[in-house]
Amino acid sequence: MNQSKLFTGSAYGTRKKMAFTFTGPVDLQAGTNTISLLSVAMGLPNIGVHFENWNVGVGQVALYGLDRGKRDLSRQMWSYKVGLKGESLNLVSPDKVSSVEWTKVSAVAQTRQQMRWYKAYFDAPGGDEPLALDMGSMGKGQIWINGQTIGRYWTVYAQGNCSTCAYAGTYRTPTCEAGCSKPTQQWYHVPRSWLQPTRNLIVVLEELGGDTSRIALVKRTTTSICANAFEHHPSVANYKIDATGTQKMAHEARVHLRCAMGQAISAIKFASFGTPMGTCGSFKQGRCHAESSHAIVEKMCVGKKSCRIEVTNRYFGADPCPNVLKKLSVEAICLPQQ
Template sequence: VMFNNMHYNLPPWSISILPDCRNVVFNTAKVGVQTLKMEMLPSNAELLSWETYSEDLSSLDDSSTFTSFGLLEQINVTRDASDYLWYKTSVDIGSSESFLRGGEWPTLIVQSTGHALHVFINGQLSGSAFGTRENRRFTFTGKVNLQAGRNTIALLSVAVGLPNVGGHFETWNTGILGPVALHGLDQGKWDLSWAKWTYQVGLKGEIMNVVSPDSISSADWMQGSLIAQKQQPLTWHKVYFNAPDGDEPLALDMGSMGKGQVWINGQSIGRYWTAYATGNCGDCSYSGTFRPPKCQLGCGQPTQRWYHVPRSWLKPTQNLLVLFEELGGDPTRISLVKRSVTGVCADVAEYHPMIKNWHIESYGKAEEFRRPKVHLRCGPGQSISSIKFASFGTPLGTCGSFQQGACHASTSYSILEKKCIRRQRCSVTISNSNFGQDPCPNVLKRLTVEAVCSPTTSEAIQPNWRR
């Protein structure tokens, strides 16, 4: 691009900073900081002897219910004391209804303003529906198995937090505002929107505070095999575990679960929802205008799988893990993992913008031009055990899949191994003299490195940060 009668190289989707309107000191596409290669590795914490407590769907807690004619807005009722609000009513079905004699089941239609809805007919899950980030409003439409006599319709409306972005979000409604109607009866449409509804804020497990170590015994927990319960909706699960060794960050692998919340020793680590990302994760091209669908990652994978567990919340032994699962899942496959650094990558050009060089030019100091460096650093208790890739020239690819380009200095590996092996951190100056000679004159070169980090052996680490 041309700016102030000078030509500048501005990579796509990037911003350059010129403090004096002349010298580039930083470009967002040329960040020289190393990239960490992370892996979630098993810990020695065993999550065994799971116990379960299922919400009683046949009735609500009479001590915490109230009735009203018509449908009420959720947040005005719950006051954010719980994500959950029960809407419950009953309908009487005559024995002469046609669908009871081999006809098609009636259809229940429920319109909700978000965020999720679970429909129960006579204590059995009939179906669920969910809103989206773009549109919180949705409609549940499903066949319902009604019987002759009195039938209970219980709707569990679920909020996923409070609105916090968008125009006038404080005025947005949440919950079931209707209409709610039965279709397919002999009388035609039966509108239940202004029927008598019974409301209960929260779940029975919340009311009993089963997530707290002090009141965990208030529920009737069931021990034994989870095979029969793993797809049971609205179920609480608990297990005790000991804190794993080491000081690496910890996370729960929740990939086997559906939707719910998790608590560690009575403290919430947040909601989980194993939704799967859609989109096209093909080759990434930075050409053209930026659009959200460009350069996507993780298509077909859970939008979030691991949930951070602060080590400061853990005791040496007998830590209580409680989770509430709305949809059904297999808690026996949950594991506590360590987030470990297994490698580091760096990719820096030989004329990488540096603010120190701008100070030299701006203030006229007679200092030598500072050449950029590649800095590598493994995690605590680790050292660089090998150099997986090194190339001073025109390498290609990204961290984990680097390849040599048309230009490559043959001394790249030996220089990096000499400077970095068996050290926790090291630095290498990017210059032709440092690699013996210029491997390709008149070509802008870069130094690209991928190093492997391993637990430090008994051999002392040699400091080399300023070489």
């Protein structure tokens, strides 16, 4: 905040509350003080009324608590710089990572510091199972492995109504949230083709503060896969020839199941064409259910690496509930092929 570059604190806004106030002690000295603000934006809006007029970044800046009460600093002579020093130095590159001096961080003494670069080296796990980074202990930032970007991570926590799920009426953000008090996304896929047998470089830019000692690279073997699709809501487009010989596009709603490499569908744990409820792992039959659902899906999918089932009445016999929008929910078990 002043010329000694003392970090004062941070705050953030939301989509609904763009302006926000940082409340906390500010260390000012007599004479000239330099204020530095780092603005992190999630991107520009691309939809909505007059979205081209929405502002992103630092706007009005005011300082409270001085002798005059409130002082508007918006018209001060501000300088502006885009990007971080670590980006300009290309710290994510294996060739450039040694261009700066890194401080060794003890796992015991580590504090949840904001806006920090971290690096580490690791060997590739054996086998051919899919790999993922467990980022549940971190806040928000970006990841690179051997110079390749894994992408952004942001382990926000669901706090909505996780007990029921109904999309009727106006959609709200907390509608149909799952896993309350757990990260909305914890696992981030790491392609094995990016790895070498030893000394792989991982670089993390952490914005909010996290515990890097708990980041883990784990093998992910999926045993259950799920899919949902509503009738009359096409998921694929095919071309068909009508009676006159004219080629026409025919849209079809389908459920598509696919196991991981080296696996095949061994059993159908749940299948219901009608009004099933719940989410993957906790599906339940609704009031409307076609009795042939399980047998049809089992016949179409078991023993195969992948399968597709049309979501139509003709696949499941008579309409189980006329004049009701139906969907097909399926949970299948994938196991290694023998």
